[in-house]
Amino acid sequence: MVARMSRRWFMSGAALVVVAAPLLVPSPAMAAPPRPDMVTVDSEEMDPAIAVRAKANPDLFEAVLSQVDWLATAKGQTSSPKAANLGPKFTVVVHIGEQPKQTYDLYPLAAGGPRAFRPAKQPDKRKTTNAWFYGRLNMSETLRAAGVPLPERPETLHGGIGGGERVFDQDTLNPGRDLDKLLADLREVLLLNGAVVLAITLGLAGISLLVRRRTR
Template sequence: MVRLVKRLILAAAGVLLAAVLTPALAEPAHAAGAGTAQGGAGRAGGGPAQAAPKPKAPPAGVDITGHQLAEPLRLRAATHPAEVAAVIDQVNWLSRTGAAAGPKPDDLGPKYTVVVLAGDVPTQTYDLYPLALGGPRVYRPAKQPDPAHRAKAGWFLGRLNMSETLRTAGVPLERQLDTVSGGGGVGGGERVLPDESLKPGKDLGEAMGELQRLLLLNVGVLVAITVGLAGIALLIRRRTR
């Protein structure tokens, strides 16, 4: 019986030691891996890190033409920043490849052409169909005003708030009461996940905190078990004398 208790004490002590030493050994390894990655990045760059390229200036405005518009809507970021940003948000997420065919012409509804400007120079153009059957649609022509913006022609599902965005910008459309407002991903609508949940640094910190608390709890349990086994061993040893 005494030997069995001693073996249990040794086993518990070994588990406790492993639980305490594992995080300490993992951190240097992680630091070494990070150092190696940074060193490799420095060698690949051939010397000191180069300055990151300057971000492109935001578009200066948009022109909108289409159904029941006697003249183009000319929105500029200097005077209508919110409207310009909202209209560009309808097309700035498009992937490189869209569908080859769209809905039937009779199902498209009114068409509105959006031209994105850099300064006074047209750079991109898109056809928007906010009232298309089955949901808003966007068509990106292959021929773009700026040769630098080469793209494949394609059809895309539009954001659900396309009609309200265009109406707010000045397009004569009836108000859509069932439209979900806000930004969102493909197909429109608000994000299902809040912005805070998309921050990996915050999630990683919370996960590490939970891991540390769990580790401390396990260590506490192991210490309690070890103390209990030691007490039992001591009691048995006294009785067997």
């Protein structure tokens, strides 16, 4: 009797494992979506296009990808600039495997700062809209590091949250010039204070002289 009950429990447990096994295996729909592993940069002046692969150069790949990965779902930040103010255009295409998924146009030398454009027509056929954005300030140097023929811009300082860098004028970073200016300003303040004290002293002396004459 005990053996028969044990056999039944064993058979019930085995059947439960067979039924539940497919539920324990993660389905393809639940698996994490594949990440981009290559970006290409192209323009009318470049032949062939530059390809940056995650495996070959992960740091450079992440740097170039960071220029455009936030544009996929972002809302437009600016109206369409004048074409004459945009400068050269560089098209960045994001790939997964060998399949292009996203495409964006970057204008690192645009007047007033870098610009980025997201076209409504995307390689992966997803629905989106045309939109213009303010690009990151290190766009030019990042593309240049990838091999894009752009002029060097050493005034662009890297580091900052989310790619937000600050651009300083060369004079701003000159402590000697600032010290000289500080001393000159201090000298002017001292001279001005001295002139005020002298004027007050002469005024008091004149008043004292007038009072002495009237009291005689």
